Structure formats: C-alpha cells, structure tokens
Amino acid sequence: MADKEEWVVWNGSLGVLDKVAIGRVEAGEAGRMAYLADPYGVVGPFSLDELEREGRIAFGACFVMSSQRWKEDQVELRLQGRAQRRAYQARFSFDDDEDDQEHRKALNLPLEGDLDPAEIRAAFRREAKTAHPDAGGSDEQYRLIAEARDALLEQFAGVS
Numbered sequence: 042m043a044d045k046e047e048w049v050v051w052n053g054s055l056g057v058l059d060k061v062a063i064g065r066v067e068a069g070e071a072g073r074m075a076y077l078a079d080p081y082g083v084v085g086p087f088s089l090d091e092l093e094r095e096g097r098i099a100f101g102a103c104f105v106m107s108s109q110r111w112k113e114d115q116v117e118l119r120l121q122g123r124a125q126r127r128a129y130q131a132r133f134s135f136d137d138d139e140d141d142q143e144h145r146k147a148l149n150l151p152l153e154g155d156l157d158p159a160e161i162r163a164a165f166r167r168e169a170k171t172a173h174p175d176a177g178g179s180d181e182q183y184r185l186i187a188e189a190r191d192a193l194l195e196q197f198a199g200v201s
Contacts, residue, residue: 052123144189165190
C-alpha cells in the first residue's frame with residue numbers, strides 16, 4: 042500500500058531533499074487525499090491516487106515522488122532548483138552590486154528597486170535610438186548599453 046512506502050520530497054527553491062512517509066489518508070468521492078507524515082505534515086492534501094499513478098506530484102514549491110521517479114528526474118530538478126536559488130539570491134544582492142548600478146545608469150533605469158525584463162528591454166530600445174552608430178552614437182556606446190541589458194537580464198535566466 043502506497044501509504045506504507047517511503048517517498049522523496051524535493052524543494053528545489055531551498056535545495057532540500059528528504060525521504061518521507063505518507064501520513065493521514067482520507068478517502069472521499071474525489072479519491073484518496075493524503076498528507077505527508079511529520080515533519081512535513083503541513084504538506085497536503087494532495088491526491089494519493091495521482092501520486093501512485095504519475096509517480097510524482099507538485100505541491101507548492103515541493104515535489105513528492107517515488108524513489109524511481111526521483112532517479113529519473115533528479116538532474117533536471119536540481120538544475121531548475123539551482124536556477125531558482127540563484128535568481129532569488131540575485132534579487133537581494135542586485136541593488137548592492139556596483140556593476141549593476143553602472144548597468145542601470147547606462148540604461149537610465151532607477152538605481153534602486155526591482156526591475157522586470159520588459160522594463161530592461163524597453164530601456165535598451167530607448168537608449169539604442171541614440172547610442173547606435175547609425176543613429177549618431179558610437180560602437181562603444183552601443184556595446185555599453187548592450188552589455189548592460191544582457192547583465193541585467195541575466196538575473197532572470199532560468200526563472201519561469
């Protein structure tokens with residue numbers, strides 16, 4: 042019975058991998074709904090039927106999966122988790138980084154606060170109208186704003 046097996050729980054955004062058992066199971070019209078056992082008892086309810094059928098379910102930032110499914114999916118899940126953690130860390134160190142400040146200045150963006158990819162791309166297009174050599178700018182000016190755009194957008198790489 043699935044509720045007696047040991048399952049893998051993976052939280053990629055935190056980089057936490059653990060083994061867990063199924064805790065409470067409730068049968069109803071929609072099928073069997075389950076919660077994980079302590080110390081993950083707050084994870085639930087989720088469909089135990091779906092977990093058994095698919096071998097993996099997502100619950101918030103976590104995946105609960107069979108050991109076999111973990112073996113099959115772990116490389117992809119670890120890479121995704123690493124990208125999530127790096128993007129998260131970049132959000133907190135972004136304003137303090139001198140290079141990022143220079144990139145923001147090059148694109149005439151606010152020196153503080155969050156940016157989104159659309160805002161960065163729009164600033165690049167606006168600045169490119171005068172920085173491009175064909176518009177009276179120079180190769181150096183255009184290279185500078187292109188590097189600034191690329192560096193600022195890098196923080197969003199791998200984030201879905």
